Amino acid sequence: GENVGLHLPTLSVQEGDNSIINCAYSNSASDYFIWYKQESGKGPQFIIDIRSNMDKRQGQRVTVLLNKTVKHLSLQIAATQPGDSAVYFCAENMGGSEKLVFGKGTKLTVNP
């Protein structure tokens, strides 16, 4: 896909391991955060979201952690599978607006 490039942070893990993808966001006024997954040649796909009044939210095999003190967001994927290989983006929603601003992305490769 167009997003995959030499300049993306990369993470390589073994199948079955847990993965942690990190993201630093820019605006302390952001009140809503989303993680998206983008497979090669496809559009971004929603994974999980979290509001600024929470510090943790769990989904199926995924957990998002929010640390507002240091403006840091992480996505944890449990028991990573080859199908999890993709580029992962965090996005923040500026308070009072519907705009979603995306980070640069992290490329996750899962080795069988």
Next chain:
Amino acid sequence: DAGVIQSPRHEVTEMGQEVTLRCKLISGHNSLFWYRQTMMRGLELLIYFNNNVPIDDSGMPEDRFSAKMPNASFSTLKIQPSEPRDSAVYFCASRLHGATSGELFFGEGSRLTVL
């Protein structure tokens, strides 16, 4: 249910030509977003609409770019004249304005190459 539908999926054109990218929203959605994705700049928001009205076009690069919603379910993004630096993947995304979740539903993208 059909997702967001974009066309064309791929377009190769020559510098100076007009390019029109098309997007059909998910039925019932009333907010529409156009993004551009490049290796260097990532995903950039170009413009978004609520109920057919452009709300924020601050991301539109210059006057060569224009976007419209002729009806509630369809949008076009036009580049005239196109330049090589416009080469990118253009995504549209839709959502239900005011929904609790801010999730955007993306199309598969239109990959534009300007020679």
